[in-house]
Amino acid sequence: MKTINEAVNKQKRPIKIIQFGEGVFLRGFFDWMIQNLNNKGVFNGSVVVVKPIEPKGRMAEFGEQDYLYTNLIRDLDGEETQIVDVIDHMVCPYDDFDAFLALAALPEVRFIVSNTTEAGIAFDETNTFDQAPPSTYPAKLTKLLYQRFALKLPGFWILPCELIEHNGKTLKEYVLRYAKLWNLGQEFIDWLEQENKFCSTLVDRIVSGFPADAELPYEDNFRNSAESFHFWAIEGKGLFAELPFDKAGCNVLLTDDITPYRERKVRILNGAHTSMVCLGLLRGMETVEDCMKNEEIFSFVSEFIQNEAIQTLDLPKEECEEFWNAVQKRFLNPYLHHKLSSISLNSVSKYCARVLPTVLDLEKQGVVAKNGLRAWKYLIDWYKQGTPCDDEALIRKIKEGTLEEILSDVSLWGDDYSRFAKEMEA
Incomplete structure (x- = not known):
């Protein structure tokens, strides 16, 4: 040849x-x-x-x-x-x-x-x-x-x-x-x-x-x-x-400032990955494509992105929705084989960077980010029940703690978020 x-x-x-x-x-x-x-x-x-x-x-x-x-x-x-x-x-x-x-x-x-x-x-x-x-x-x-x-x-x-x-x-x-x-x-x-x-x-x-x-x-x-x-x-x-x-x-x-586009990528693309991964693992999924084809997981992630994440971004809503539509096509690409196990590495720090800002921004507006909080609860459930890949001491804290103890641990999340416990238990 x-x-x-x-x-x-x-x-x-x-x-x-x-x-x-x-x-x-x-x-x-x-x-x-x-x-x-x-x-x-x-x-x-x-x-x-x-x-x-x-x-x-x-x-x-x-x-x-x-x-x-x-x-x-x-x-x-x-x-x-x-x-x-x-x-x-x-x-x-x-x-x-x-x-x-x-x-x-x-x-x-x-x-x-x-x-x-x-x-x-x-x-x-x-x-x-x-x-x-x-x-x-x-x-x-x-x-x-x-x-x-x-x-x-x-x-x-x-x-x-x-x-x-x-x-x-x-x-x-x-x-x-x-x-x-x-x-x-x-x-x-x-x-x-x-x-x-x-x-x-x-x-x-x-x-x-x-x-x-x-x-x-x-x-x-x-x-x-x-x-x-x-x-x-x-x-x-x-x-x-x-x-x-x-x-x-x-x-x-x-553009004069790429910050809004960075936020869009982090909160929509990365936020979708992070919000889906622990629920997907708890439901036995292996890839992002599997999650996108699962009605429960797709509905959950889509509601989080459209009703919560997009509402916090400083770009026209139509642009953000167009970006989310493109992300969905990317996630459904059968040639990527994007494994949840690799996305799940260090999920605690990823949640803090990619999903928690949406939760906190909506809280300032007097809105409860229901799916953002559910994603947090799924993360905690995975760390308690599954095989998470993270710092061993961090995993132990979550496995052994009550929900309120976990949420109040500043070393995990950077602040005390025990105020969200009741909403997450509902």
């Missing part, structure tokens, strides 16, 4: 994007979008990928197939297979730091994208300017930006995809801290502020490994699979003038 690079001719395009991270998410989300922009003829650019951590992993193997890979979109809407050819080459700073710094000299590069995991955007004061490379992503980025500044070239749009709040703001804060720690000068700091746009973003798409039952007419060791739903909110007004996602059918939103 032919390899993927024998089956297609890769098109050469100017490098316009530096991407920190080579994992399945960026390849199934951002690089797929760039492919669509190129295909539509509204952008003509490629990506150079920086391996942000040691070891090199499968860099050489990826290079053997010319950094080509297949992206399969598969869900209830059908299937679409696409070859993505936007990655020009890869650089590993741990192998060749000079090659990494040389990226700063590429005149047409205007964008830096990253997904270095939630732990990637970190500050380590032991990193020094002389290290080649320093260990953290913000330190590497500072070195690259300083090289760009020294060459008197324009700055970048910087678009982190890491799943932390205020990712752009935090990344900028750490870069500025390194600039000051390393005494790089006020002129460089002014250039950072004036010539670069650090944009906080929110990404949403499920990207997974390639399914075993899907066949290709060529060999591809880096194939990807994703759902059709995708959403990217970016605090970056003006970005479409240079990166026209709006002209390629990509679901990208530019």
Whole structure:
């Protein structure tokens, strides 16, 4: 069988994007979008990928197939297979730091994208300017930006995809801290502020490994699979003038504040997962799809989202309902096999972050969040009767405590919520 690079001719395009991270998410989300922009003829650019951590992993193997890979979109809407050819080459700073710094000299590069995991955007004061490379992503980025500044070239749009709040703001804060720690000068700091746009973003798409039952007419060791739903909110007004996602059918939103969209995702998508999981486990369900097809569980979750969670969000109700409709389709995707056992990990902390805020916001309005409280009771019942996966001491407290004792335990929930006991027992 032919390899993927024998089956297609890769098109050469100017490098316009530096991407920190080579994992399945960026390849199934951002690089797929760039492919669509190129295909539509509204952008003509490629990506150079920086391996942000040691070891090199499968860099050489990826290079053997010319950094080509297949992206399969598969869900209830059908299937679409696409070859993505936007990655020009890869650089590993741990192998060749000079090659990494040389990226700063590429005149047409205007964008830096990253997904270095939630732990990637970190500050380590032991990193020094002389290290080649320093260990953290913000330190590497500072070195690259300083090289760009020294060459008197324009700055970048910087678009982190890491799943932390205020990712752009935090990344900028750490870069500025390194600039000051390393005494790089006020002129460089002014250039950072004036010539670069650090944009906080929110990404949403499920990207997974390639399914075993899907066949290709060529060999591809880096194939990807994703759902059709995708959403990217970016605090970056003006970005479409240079990166026209709006002209390629990509679901990208530019806004002054991504907070309402983060809240929407947390309270609807994550809130639906967290409200269903313990009830589903108590009823013997295995996957999210099972729960969605169970009349009792679906009705319970749907009522919680529509009558409670959506009522607390600072976005038009129609937008939130449209998002919930999309979430339902995603949950019914038979190809995801999203197991309740994995969603149930650390359910107490997840409840506090994803469902409890809805309960408390409605309480301020004088409304009882009946299903939000029922989800809390199902959680407690699962921790008492089932096989929860959480901190052992925490599980013991719930197993051995009365409902009022459990709800009043500040170490579990962050406050005393014993006032909800009667409503939960009703």
